[in-house]
Amino acid sequence: MSNTENFVKELADKHGRKRESLMPILQEVIDARRYLSDETVVNIARELDMSAADVYGTASFYSFIETKEVGQYSIRLCKTIVCDMKGKEAILNAIEETLKIKIGQTTPDRKFSLSTTNCLGWCHKGPAMLINDEVFTELTPGKVIEILENYMNR
Amino acid sequence: METKQLSRVDLIFKPEGKEIELLKKKLNEDGDDFILELIDSGLKGRGGAGFLTGLKWKLAREAKADQKYVICNADEGEPGTFKDREILERVPRKVFTGMALCGHIVGATKGYIYLRAEYKYLAPKLKKCMADLNDEFKKIGLEFTLDIRYGSGAYVCGEETALIESMEGKRGEPRNKPPFPVTEGYLNKPTVVNNVETFVNTMIISEIGFKEYKKLGTDHSRGMKLFSISGDAVKEGIFELELGMSLADFVEEFGDGDTKAVQVGGASGFCVPRKKFKETIIGFEGIPTGGSMKIFNSSRSMYNVLHNYLDFFQEESCGQCTPCRVGCQQLLLGIEAVKRRERPSSYLDELMKLADTMKISAKCGLGQSVGNAFVSIIENFREEIVY
Ligand SMILES: Cc1cc2nc3c(=O)[nH]c(=O)nc-3n(C[C@H](O)[C@H](O)[C@H](O)COP(=O)(O)O)c2cc1C
Ligand code: SF4
Numbered sequence: 001m002s003n004t005e006n007f008v009k010e011l012a013d014k015h016g017r018k019r020e021s022l023m024p025i026l027q028e029v030i031d032a033r034r035y036l037s038d039e040t041v042v043n044i045a046r047e048l049d050m051s052a053a054d055v056y057g058t059a060s061f062y063s064f065i066e067t068k069e070v071g072q073y074s075i076r077l078c079k080t081i082v083c084d085m086k087g088k089e090a091i092l093n094a095i096e097e098t099l100k101i102k103i104g105q106t107t108p109d110r111k112f113s114l115s116t117t118n119c120l121g122w123c124h125k126g127p128a129m130l131i132n133d134e135v136f137t138e139l140t141p142g143k144v145i146e147i148l149e150n151y152m153n154r
Numbered sequence: 155m156e157t158k159q160l161s162r163v164d165l166i167f168k169p170e171g172k173e174i175e176l177l178k179k180k181l182n183e184d185g186d187d188f189i190l191e192l193i194d195s196g197l198k199g200r201g202g203a204g205f206l207t208g209l210k211w212k213l214a215r216e217a218k219a220d221q222k223y224v225i226c227n228a229d230e231g232e233p234g235t236f237k238d239r240e241i242l243e244r245v246p247r248k249v250f251t252g253m254a255l256c257g258h259i260v261g262a263t264k265g266y267i268y269l270r271a272e273y274k275y276l277a278p279k280l281k282k283c284m285a286d287l288n289d290e291f292k293k294i295g296l297e298f299t300l301d302i303r304y305g306s307g308a309y310v311c312g313e314e315t316a317l318i319e320s321m322e323g324k325r326g327e328p329r330n331k332p333p334f335p336v337t338e339g340y341l342n343k344p345t346v347v348n349n350v351e352t353f354v355n356t357m358i359i360s361e362i363g364f365k366e367y368k369k370l371g372t373d374h375s376r377g378m379k380l381f382s383i384s385g386d387a388v389k390e391g392i393f394e395l396e397l398g399m400s401l402a403d404f405v406e407e408f409g410d411g412d413t414k415a416v417q418v419g420g421a422s423g424f425c426v427p428r429k430k431f432k433e434t435i436i437g438f439e440g441i442p443t444g445g446s447m448k449i450f451n452s453s454r455s456m457y458n459v460l461h462n463y464l465d466f467f468q469e470e471s472c473g474q475c476t477p478c479r480v481g482c483q484q485l486l487l488g489i490e491a492v493k494r495r496e497r498p499s500s501y502l503d504e505l506m507k508l509a510d511t512m513k514i515s516a517k518c519g520l521g522q523s524v525g526n527a528f529v530s531i532i533e534n535f536r537e538e539i540v541y
Binding site for chain 2: 019020021022030058061062063064081084117119120121122123133135
């Protein structure tokens with residue numbers, strides 16, 4: 001059995017093989033592997049007795065379930081109005097310059113991906129961003145560079 | 155119309171401790187009595203739509219089924235809202251015992267909290283709290299277990315039927331209503347979906363009684379509400395206020411002295427310009443809000459505000475129905491074209507008609523409410539959109 005086959009089987013053992021098991025399985029794939037590969041889609045479909053198209057169609061609906069390869073750390077910068085008013089653009093520039101990538105791109109070492117996202121629920125402490133599940137608020141360009149450097153050394 | 159002075163309340167974040175005791179007391183009382191109390195209290199849902207909570211529980215209680223569910227909606231995706239996160243951080247036991255109380259009243263043995271992915275950092279603490287409570291429920295003889303499910307970054311999944319679809323492992327596309335979740339919800343079983351803050355309110359009512367609760371707020375808007383205040387404000391953050399105050403009083407307290415407009419209720423709410431602050435009441439008789447209050451001063455461009463909202467809706471529309479899928483896109487492209495002078499300013503009137511059409515023809519609350527911000531911003535700040 002391939003690595004992925006085993007991995008998906010374990011997830012199905014844990015969460016069940018019903019349709020309502022699908023989201024918890026997809027979410028754990030993201031936690032562990034950051035994105036959903038075609039091979040994983042096919043394996044999940046087999047385990048849950050669904051069509052691969054159905055698995056993919058469901059997964060692709062959700063913005064936090066990546067279906068293209070992304071980096072180990074997904075940076076999601078809030079672009080909703082209050083974070084925008086509080087200087088989101090300067091934060092974005094600082095990230096882009098530090099990592100040398102634009103929105104939608106991944107660093108060549110596959111460590112970071114950058115995207116923007118809708119309201120994170122931190123307007124009163126904006127600008128805010130997520131790196132995977134971790135929240136960072138009241139960002140300044142200096143602060144965001146420091147955070148990124150910290151992650152680079154992980 | 156009755157208005158209230160702006161006044162602070164401190165009930166929601168009062169320290170935890172009494173929850174199990176309160177729950178135990180309710181186990182020995184008649185469920186129908188509590189339903190009547192809830193209805194009498196006037197409590198309306200705190201998630202935005204404002205349905206009478208007591209009535210929702212009554213309908214679920216009356217539904218016949220071998221299994222029923224209680225779901226706590228912690229998807230909190232409305233731009234500018236962050237009070238549910240604070241509740242879950244500070245007083246999660248109140249939320250969870252509120253769900254258990256609901257389970258007891260309606261006859262559900264299983265409760266789920268649907269937590270947005272953006273709040274996943276809260277999960278370890280919440281899971282621990284749920285595990286402890288599951289044991290405590292058992293000890294007091296209540297058959298009810300709590301579990302957690304997560305969102306994955308989709309605003310529309312806050313809509314209760316989309317949330318249910320998502321929990322069932324499908325795309326988060328809203329269902330046709332009726333049937334409503336109280337009769338056919340999760341796995342087609344009767345399901346109560348309530349907002350995080352609503353569950354806390356039911357516990358407060360069971361503690362202080364509906365008579366005390368009713369003293370807060372106005373005829374149409376009973377109780378207090380958490381407001382998430384952000385933008386050009388002297389004080390930003392979460393504030394618990396009595397419902398029914400005028401927007402003028404609100405701005406006096408929280409604005410920076412140069413407030414041009416307040417967006418009440420998030421991107422799906424209404425934009426109120428300065429000249430209407432006095433006559434606008436915050437509550438179900440005026441402009442209801444799930445809590446989002448965004449304050450803009452005169453340095454802000456309302457074109458940017460509207461553009462930001464339309465970009466949001468255009469991204470978050472589930473795409474299931476045409477008025478919303480195409481409408482959101484066209485509204486966004488339309489104001490851009492007017493700004494670039496590729497269309498005359500009269501084109502805005504065409505777009506307003508489109509927004510009105512979306513209100514009556516879109517399938518769910520998302521598409522139906524895009525027109526709220528759109529029409530209220532264009533009507534009041536037309537020149538900022540054109541020039
Ligand atoms: C697009 C859309 C998003 C929504 N998002 C939320 C949400 O994040 N949280 C919430 O409690 N209700 C949300 N609602 C309202 C729910 O559909 C539902 O009315 C609510 O959860 C019921 O609980 P309540 O009666 O306690 O307010 C949303 C509705 C729509 C149309
Ligand atoms: S109104 Fe928009 S979000 Fe709602 S069902 Fe239609 S397309 Fe989907």
